[in-house]
Amino acid sequence: MDDTLHLHEKVKELLYSFTGITLTENKDIMISNRLHKLKRNASFHGSLDDLLEAIKEGNYKTEFINAFTTNKTHFFREEFHFADLKNRVLPELLKHNQDVKLYCSASSTGEEPYSMAMTILETQEELGKKINATIIATDIDTNVLQYAANGIYRFSKSSKEFPSWLKPQKYFKKRVEKNLASEEILIKVKPELQKMVTFQVMNLNDANYPFAKNQFDVVFCRNVLIYFSAIDQEKILFRLFRHLKIGGTLYIGHSESPGKLEAYVRRIGQNIFIKEKEVS
Ligand SMILES: C[S@@+](CC[C@H](N)C(=O)[O-])C[C@H]1O[C@@H](n2cnc3c(N)ncnc32)[C@H](O)[C@@H]1O
Structure with a gap:
């Protein structure tokens, strides 16, 4: 060779x-x-x-x-998932006055879990109801987790990452830095958002995850399955699924598929699934 x-x-x-x-x-x-x-x-x-x-x-x-690892991500990637969280999932959960537990299973540099947190705060304001939300965000890459916990992002001023229903100025503070290009800004996530997310290192390939059965109302598992073989994708999805409540929502990435999990879920939108049955 x-x-x-x-x-x-x-x-x-x-x-x-x-x-x-x-x-x-x-x-x-x-x-x-x-x-x-x-x-x-x-x-x-x-x-x-x-x-x-x-x-x-x-x-x-x-x-x-x-x-x-490949860490490509951005705020409100596949925005329709966040719109679904705001318009369907959270109002429904609040009817039962529940604490809401969300899991972001490949959080990379943090844009995805912070987008979840911003969506929750927007919904809270819109509905005029307090939401007790906790977001656990994990990744295998310790560098991106450190970056995410710092919560400082460099942006082009013309960035169109944020949806029309949200004002990012509410959630970030501008930072001054000497070496910024004229079209760039540096922003830091405000403490109110930061305290909603707990970052921890975790390998999706581990045989067990450190969560309780049926712990989460919502699981984001987006744009990470693509890095695994079909057999391993299935193992990960089934393992994650045990930690989602019946009636809970699973979001997967645009080019990912639920495979055999399809028998246990109801598809209600573009890669949006509701858990209907427990896996054995
Ligand atoms: C392309 S990013 C996707 C980020 C985000 N979910 C999104 O959709 O924008 C994939 C992330 O999966 C993480 N990852 C890859 N293998 C993993 C594993 N075995 N366990 C946990 N995270 C993993 C990588 O470190 C990377 O940050």
Whole structure:
């Protein structure tokens, strides 16, 4: 086997064993770039093969995982899910005066759980009713979790990330920084939003999740299943599903599918599912 191919196979094996992520074909350039960057950042002086051996023995494991996750996200991505949360899920839950528990299972740099939190505060204002909401947000990548907890975001002034029904100025404070380009702003999430979200590290590939059965009213599992094989996607979805209440809502990403979970849910919108039955 040629050297590069051998190295890339090793990366794929290690990444799969640590995270469950399956790197598909045509990822050679990405693997090379990330591997070289990892070596530089770790100031590792041996060969790439030595580095992979060290990782296999448990050194640089976190750095390796962080290097090979893809963290693309933005505020109110697939906005219709947040509109559904505001217009259907929260008003319905409030009829029963419940505390609301939400889970964001691949939160990346935090834009998704903070979008959930903003949606809750908007709904609360609109309905004139207090919502006792807790949002748990997890990811396997410790760098993005740190970024999310800091809650500082760089924006282009012309950004159209926020929906028309929300004024972002309510939830962010502008920060001054010398090195900003003229079309950029730096914003920090206000404490009121920050305290609604708890960030913690978690691997979706673990056999068990640290949550109670039927704990959540809402589960977001968006744009993460695509990194797993079909078999592993199914395992993750079924595992997550146990923690969703009957009648609770599951949101998955636009290019993801519920697979065999379809038998236990009712589809009510674009990748929006209501849990109807318990899985065995
Ligand atoms: C493309 S981002 C999606 C972020 C957000 N959910 C969205 O839809 O915009 C995928 C995230 O999944 C995380 N991830 C990948 N494998 C994971 C695993 N095994 N356990 C937990 N998170 C994982 C990555 O670190 C990354 O932050």
